[in-house]
Amino acid sequence: MKKFLTSTVAVSALALMLGMTSARAEHVVDPNAKPGGAITITYKDDVATLDPAIGYDWQNWSMIKTLFDGLMDYEPGTTNLRPDLAESYEIAPDGKTFTFKLRQGVKFHNGREMTADDVKYSLDRVTNPKTQSPGAGFFGSIKGHEDVTAGKAESLAGVTVIDPYTIKFELTRPDATFLHVMAINFSHVVPKEEVEKYGADFGKHPVGTGAFKFAEWTLGQRVVFERNPDYWHKGLPHLDKVTFEIGQEPIVALLRLQKGEIDVLGDVIPPAKFQEVMADPEQKARVVEGGQLHTGYITMNTTMAPFDNVKVRQAVNMAVNKDRIVQLINNRGVPANQPLPPSMPGYDKEFKGYPYDVAKAKALLAEAGHPDGFDTQLFAMNTDPNPRIAQAIQQDLAAVGIKASIQSLAQANVIAAGGDKAGAPMIWSGGMAWIADFPDPSNFYGPILSCAGAVPGGWNWSWYCNKDLDAKAAEADSIVDPAKSAERARMWSAIYGKIMEDAPWVPVFNEQRFTMKSPRMGGADNLYVDPVHIPINYDNVYVTDVQ
Amino acid sequence: MIAYLGRRVIQSVLILLGVSLITFALLYLLPADPVRQIAGRSATPETVENIRRQLGLDQPFFIQYWHYLISLLSGDLGRSYIQRSEVTELIVSRLPASLLLMVGAILCELAIGLTMGLLAAVRRGTATDQTLMVASFVGVSAPQFVVGLLLLYVFAVQLGWFPIGGYGTWRHLVLPSLTMGILGAGWYARMMRSSMIDVLRQDYMRTARAKGLARGAIIFRHALPNAILPVIAMIGIDIGIFMGGIVVVESVFGWPGIGQLAWQAIQRVDIPIIMGVTLVSAFAIVLGNLLADTVAPFIDPRIKLR
Numbered sequence: 001m002k003k004f005l006t007s008t009v010a011v012s013a014l015a016l017m018l019g020m021t022s023a024r025a026e027h028v029v030d031p032n033a034k035p036g037g038a039i040t041i042t043y044k045d046d047v048a049t050l051d052p053a054i055g056y057d058w059q060n061w062s063m064i065k066t067l068f069d070g071l072m073d074y075e076p077g078t079t080n081l082r083p084d085l086a087e088s089y090e091i092a093p094d095g096k097t098f099t100f101k102l103r104q105g106v107k108f109h110n111g112r113e114m115t116a117d118d119v120k121y122s123l124d125r126v127t128n129p130k131t132q133s134p135g136a137g138f139f140g141s142i143k144g145h146e147d148v149t150a151g152k153a154e155s156l157a158g159v160t161v162i163d164p165y166t167i168k169f170e171l172t173r174p175d176a177t178f179l180h181v182m183a184i185n186f187s188h189v190v191p192k193e194e195v196e197k198y199g200a201d202f203g204k205h206p207v208g209t210g211a212f213k214f215a216e217w218t219l220g221q222r223v224v225f226e227r228n229p230d231y232w233h234k235g236l237p238h239l240d241k242v243t244f245e246i247g248q249e250p251i252v253a254l255l256r257l258q259k260g261e262i263d264v265l266g267d268v269i270p271p272a273k274f275q276e277v278m279a280d281p282e283q284k285a286r287v288v289e290g291g292q293l294h295t296g297y298i299t300m301n302t303t304m305a306p307f308d309n310v311k312v313r314q315a316v317n318m319a320v321n322k323d324r325i326v327q328l329i330n331n332r333g334v335p336a337n338q339p340l341p342p343s344m345p346g347y348d349k350e351f352k353g354y355p356y357d358v359a360k361a362k363a364l365l366a367e368a369g370h371p372d373g374f375d376t377q378l379f380a381m382n383t384d385p386n387p388r389i390a391q392a393i394q395q396d397l398a399a400v401g402i403k404a405s406i407q408s409l410a411q412a413n414v415i416a417a418g419g420d421k422a423g424a425p426m427i428w429s430g431g432m433a434w435i436a437d438f439p440d441p442s443n444f445y446g447p448i449l450s451c452a453g454a455v456p457g458g459w460n461w462s463w464y465c466n467k468d469l470d471a472k473a474a475e476a477d478s479i480v481d482p483a484k485s486a487e488r489a490r491m492w493s494a495i496y497g498k499i500m501e502d503a504p505w506v507p508v509f510n511e512q513r514f515t516m517k518s519p520r521m522g523g524a525d526n527l528y529v530d531p532v533h534i535p536i537n538y539d540n541v542y543v544t545d546v547q
Numbered sequence: 548m549i550a551y552l553g554r555r556v557i558q559s560v561l562i563l564l565g566v567s568l569i570t571f572a573l574l575y576l577l578p579a580d581p582v583r584q585i586a587g588r589s590a591t592p593e594t595v596e597n598i599r600r601q602l603g604l605d606q607p608f609f610i611q612y613w614h615y616l617i618s619l620l621s622g623d624l625g626r627s628y629i630q631r632s633e634v635t636e637l638i639v640s641r642l643p644a645s646l647l648l649m650v651g652a653i654l655c656e657l658a659i660g661l662t663m664g665l666l667a668a669v670r671r672g673t674a675t676d677q678t679l680m681v682a683s684f685v686g687v688s689a690p691q692f693v694v695g696l697l698l699l700y701v702f703a704v705q706l707g708w709f710p711i712g713g714y715g716t717w718r719h720l721v722l723p724s725l726t727m728g729i730l731g732a733g734w735y736a737r738m739m740r741s742s743m744i745d746v747l748r749q750d751y752m753r754t755a756r757a758k759g760l761a762r763g764a765i766i767f768r769h770a771l772p773n774a775i776l777p778v779i780a781m782i783g784i785d786i787g788i789f790m791g792g793i794v795v796v797e798s799v800f801g802w803p804g805i806g807q808l809a810w811q812a813i814q815r816v817d818i819p820i821i822m823g824v825t826l827v828s829a830f831a832i833v834l835g836n837l838l839a840d841t842v843a844p845f846i847d848p849r850i851k852l853r
Contacts, residue, residue: 045811045814045815046630046808046811048629048630048631048815049629049630049631051631054631056587129594129597129598129601130601132585132586132598132601133587134585134586134587134588134589134590135587135589136589136590136594137587137589137590137591137594138589140591149591149593149594149597150593150597151597200626200631201631201632203630203631203632204632218803219636219637219640219641219803220640220641220644220803220804220807220808221714221803245713245801246801246803247797247798247801247802247803247807248712248713248801249712249798249799249801251696252696252699252711252712252799252800252801255699255700255703255704255711256711256712259704259711261711410578410579411579412577412578412579412580412816413578415583416578416580437589447588447589457583457592457595459588
């Protein structure tokens with residue numbers, strides 16, 4: 001039987017040439033990094049939980065990643081997959097069986113060795129409805145998933161422990177995103193005995209295999225992580241201690257950073273101070289800018305007149321002045337012309353999208369039978385800057401004759417309206433959607449542009465459903481061979497190109513992340529705007545002032 | 548006295564029940580579906596319904612409310628939807644910080660307010676009086692968010708006398724107490740002034756002056772103790788104002804109290820925490836009022852309990 005034995009994508013291609021055998025490449029450690037030192041990071045909100053099965057916000061996401069590990073991870077600062085707790089993996093040619101060889105000698109923070117049973121336990125736990133995990137749905141392709149989520153089985157039938165260091169996954173369909181799913185926090189490995197000891201409070205007493213171990217949590221004040229001296233990855237982490245100070249208003253945190261009391265602003269730079277910071281060369285030098293896996297867009301309900309007419313949707317695409325909207329948000333983003341953000345595989349650099357062209361938009365509206373425009377509604381979330389952005393869109397639409405009244409509502413109301421087929425003609429997605437869960441082009445299709453997402457309570461707010469594209473998407477996702485990932489990305493580019501012809505959205509901008517740090521922080525810039533370890537890759541950063 | 552207290556306690560319990568019912572109903576009517584929030588955006592409809600059943604949120608309103616009340620009687624405020632911790636534990640861990648801030652704020656407002664009120668009453672009609680009254684007006688009307696940031700900027704960032712927010716030492720306590728105290732000080736200055744003027748008008752004051760007592764003795768030994776009593780009795784009622792203020796002040800200063808907890812919970816629609824903090828605040832306010840009313844006749848014999 002032909003099998004792929006792979007570690008990284010590049011190594012896998014090599015492996016194929018060498019007859020499917022390969023040792024994994026060791027991860028590289030920054031030679032300039034000095035060990036030791038402690039840093040302080042501030043956050044406004046209390047940390048919700050550090051349980052990898054539960055945590056699902058951008059604050060605890062990277063904290064959990066540093067305490068726990070999964071079978072897979074990404075090269076620091078990039079979206080390139082690589083094995084982590086797994087040493088290597090094999091994918092059967094039909095793309096439905098994944099077998100992982102685990103790294104030996106990896107220890108949990110309680111001293112016990114991690115084995116394949118722990119991997120299985122962790123996945124059974126996350127999919128068990130009693131855990132109430134927001135991530136249970138990511139494991140839908142594993143055999144037996146339905147029985148577990150329905151409460152009919154306690155264990156996933158498709159996950160088999162072959163020996164303490166080998167685990168096999170059987171899927172119901174070929175799933176090219178499966179390696180990403182094995183890198184997502186929800187699949188991170190937890191020790192059963194600790195979960196059972198703390199029960200529902202495991203999230204406050206996390207025990208993993210990660211670079212840092214949990215040291216202290218003073219509710220409402222601080223969370224402290226300390227270096228895991230037994231971390232399997234030699235040379236990491238660099239820091240001895242990371243302290244998260246909680247409950248700090250971003251504006252106060254900025255003042256403290258300017259005085260050198262803290263090292264990293266966990267929240268965004270306060271909008272009111274953004275221009276001041278960027279105008280000061282000394283402060284600007286400490287701001288790292290990076291892309292995010294985010295696109296902000298306007299949805300048009302393709303089942304509602306007049307947006308059921310593709311010409312109307314194309315006209316709206318040409319009517320919106322994206323550059324002006326980017327200026328409105330202090331240039332904290334880049335104009336978008338397609339659903340995928342630039343840092344996502346499958347993003348088409350050559351694609352030009354719809355130009356901003358008022359005359360052509362008017363002509364298209366006239367062709368569609370609306371020479372004088374029409375009345376409609378634009379829903380938007382009611383927190384800054386979204387109402388301002390909605391107003392800018394409203395003015396742009398007015399210039400081509402479309403009179404849109406703004407419905408500025410609480411987040412939950414807008415999401416509810418979008419999930420109702422007759423709920424909202426147009427929605428500005430800001431503050432709600434969409435940031436990818438993992439760096440794969442399919443994550444921008446399934447929930448928000450596919451027929452499966454166009455259901456009551458779903459996230460496909462344009463109710464766009466193209467069966468042809470659904471079939472093409474399924475075809476692309478059945479290409480599981482990492483060596484063919486470029487081909488797969490091209491297929492996804494074509495899918496998004498076709499979507500833009502149908503124009504159910506106006507892609508408006510891709511948000512950029514700006515992380516501000518103290519002068520003593522060292523490490524490559526991309527560690528501070530890591531697309532996966534959002535916002536900071538704590539394992540790899542270091543301080544320059546240790547002896 | 549006992550009958551009065553009994554009546555008041557029953558009234559208080561009814562008020563708390565009313566507060567719990569109204570808050571529960573308001574949160575129940577919120578468009579945000581807590582189950583969808585817990586289940587996340589990738590959840591299947593079955594998972595959503597499963598969680599709804601587990602949390603008992605598929606039950607009719609009054610059954611849900613009844614279950615909440617029953618747990619409440621045993622001191623169980625439920626588990627947070629977002630943090631997944633016991634709400635009671637979250638509140639108990641943060642109460643000391645809020646109580647400390649309250650003590651600091653009361654000290655500030657009494658020290659500033661009573662001094663201002665006393666001075667204004669004694670210098671009644673002069674420029675001092677007018678300046679103090681304008682200042683008290685500003686104190687009452689200035690938004691606490693602005694006052695807090697201003698104090699932080701001047702005394703912590705520029706002068707460096709106090710830390711920039713946070714919790715731990717007495718130096719951390721000064722600025723947030725002052726921010727809270729400035730609002731109350733305005734009220735106390737006004738009350739103290741009118742109370743003092745009232746007392747100074749009394750016949751026995753004239754008698755004291757006629758006897759040739761020194762001005763200081765008249766004010767501090769005879770007028771002040773009488774004028775201050777009705778003002779002190781207000782502290783119990785103050786608690787309501789505090790509970791509103793701590794939400795803002797704790798957020799500005801990163802003070803780990805229940806106000807900050809409430810503010811974060813509101814932003815994340817974490818209903819059990821909102822419910823718990825509201826009930827604890829309502830309890831504090833009702834208790835404060837009860838104490839104020841019960842103590843009042845001991846301080847001022849003119850008040851009778853009926």
